[in-house]
Amino acid sequence: MTTPLADTVSIADLISLRGRTAVIVGSAQGIGAATARRYAEAGANLILADLNLEAAEALASELAAKFDTDITAHWVDVSDEEAVGKLAEAAVERTGRLDVWVNFTHYSPMGREEIVESEEFPMLTWKRSLDVNLTGCYLGARAAARAMIAAGNGGVIINTTSTVTDRYPGHAGMLGYASSKGGIEQLTMILAAELGKRGIRALALKPTVIDTPGVNEHLEAVEEASGRKLGTFEDSMPMRRYGKPDEVARVALFAASDMSAFMTGSILTVDGGELTI
Numbered sequence: 001m002t003t004p005l006a007d008t009v010s011i012a013d014l015i016s017l018r019g020r021t022a023v024i025v026g027s028a029q030g031i032g033a034a035t036a037r038r039y040a041e042a043g044a045n046l047i048l049a050d051l052n053l054e055a056a057e058a059l060a061s062e063l064a065a066k067f068d069t070d071i072t073a074h075w076v077d078v079s080d081e082e083a084v085g086k087l088a089e090a091a092v093e094r095t096g097r098l099d100v101w102v103n104f105t106h107y108s109p110m111g112r113e114e115i116v117e118s119e120e121f122p123m124l125t126w127k128r129s130l131d132v133n134l135t136g137c138y139l140g141a142r143a144a145a146r147a148m149i150a151a152g153n154g155g156v157i158i159n160t161t162s163t164v165t166d167r168y169p170g171h172a173g174m175l176g177y178a179s180s181k182g183g184i185e186q187l188t189m190i191l192a193a194e195l196g197k198r199g200i201r202a203l204a205l206k207p208t209v210i211d212t213p214g215v216n217e218h219l220e221a222v223e224e225a226s227g228r229k230l231g232t233f234e235d236s237m238p239m240r241r242y243g244k245p246d247e248v249a250r251v252a253l254f255a256a257s258d259m260s261a262f263m264t265g266s267i268l269t270v271d272g273g274e275l276t277i
């Protein structure tokens, strides 16, 4: 992988993903979809992977009509080893390379039986949280690293954690989710330590509450299960609001591009100041 010298490369070229291939897992909606828009604008060839193939296909068609890059959709269950392996292969088959692998999937508790404190926490929810959130990142990183090493261009693996690893969110049900996100931070650091010599960087995005379909569904489920209204949290944030998907997508673009060429193993907090208070 060539490392551009800061004083010889324009800012436009540093932020560009032109000619690179990115797999975005969990891209049918929310932060993943916003990131797909920014990566397409930056010129990347994209594989939009999701459980919800119909929505991923709709986004792929919309972006392919707007940007001059190769954009396709691909079904994946990120906790399925075989399916994740096939996704990495499909990216390389389609474009001959794999430069960026980003994972935005998650399992968050939704049912009344899941919005409970630690002593009641169900085994099934624990397992699902680890399978989708942590094992999904491990399987994706492993498949991506193998494909990147074979292609010989280096690359970037980006995982998504959450500010919940630093701060109890104030409601029950988070044992599995928060534990899996803590694991993702450790995973990212080991990936960085071991893959750096191959020219592969590993970073993690760490958002606070971002206004997405996924988080809204989860917060509604918490309110229903607990019988109490949430909603004071926004007022206690330094910036007095939650984030927007594109505000995380911009950091995801920074992470994928040569703007962050000398960063690996870092956790990029996008929290409107939440963790400062």
Ligand SMILES: NC(=O)c1ccc[n+]([C@@H]2O[C@H](COP(=O)([O-])OP(=O)(O)OC[C@H]3O[C@@H](n4cnc5c(N)ncnc54)[C@H](O)[C@@H]3O)[C@@H](O)[C@H]2O)c1
Pocket (backbone or CB within 6 Å): 025, 026, 027, 028, 029, 030, 031, 032, 049, 050, 051, 052, 076, 077, 078, 079, 103, 104, 105, 106, 107, 132, 160, 161, 162, 163, 206, 207, 208, 209, 210, 211, 212, 213, 214, 215
């Ligand atoms: N939105 C927030 O407030 C917030 C806060 C902190 C961290 N995060 C993290 O950011 C990431 C994106 O969050 P979001 O709110 O945009 O999510 P979202 O729920 O809106 O979208 C997630 C996408 O992942 C897909 N998906 C879920 N399980 C999958 C699986 N097993 N295989 C393949 N695809 C699957 C869904 O179909 C969906 O398209 C997640 O990792 C989440 O934990 C979000």
